[in-house]
Amino acid sequence: MTSPTHTPGPWAQMEKGDGDGGLVILGPDRRGVANTVARRETGVAVAWSDYRSSEESLANARLISSAPDLLAALHYYAGSVGPSGMDDGSKARAALARATGEESAHA
Numbered sequence: 001m002t003s004p005t006h007t008p009g010p011w012a013q014m015e016k017g018d019g020d021g022g023l024v025i026l027g028p029d030r031r032g033v034a035n036t037v038a039r040r041e042t043g044v045a046v047a048w049s050d051y052r053s054s055e056e057s058l059a060n061a062r063l064i065s066s067a068p069d070l071l072a073a074l075h076y077y078a079g080s081v082g083p084s085g086m087d088d089g090s091k092a093r094a095a096l097a098r099a100t101g102e103e104s105a106h107a
Contacts, residue, residue, distance in 0.1 A: 006059035
């Protein structure tokens with residue numbers, strides 16, 4: 001496995017307060033990973049960062065776009081690991097809670 005070229009975690013999100021439902025996603029260095037602009041009338045979202053290299057921004061975009069698949073895999077894992085396993089699945093459930101908004105991930 002090669003080392004990731006995306007911005008390392010943890011990432012945090014913070015509402016932009018622009019009235020359009022936009023978010024700023026921050027890396028551990030507190031610099032932007034992505035900014036989202038949600039247009040309520042069209043449902044379009046745009047993500048970008050002025051603080052990352054093109055290679056890192058593309059890797060972040062790949063990671064963000066794979067989120068639905070990663071979420072599905074976590075759902076599967078969290079449901080298949082029980083007390084008899086080496087792991088009780090608590091890390092997977094915590095990640096799921098964060099991804100689904102059940103746990104606050106605000107900066």
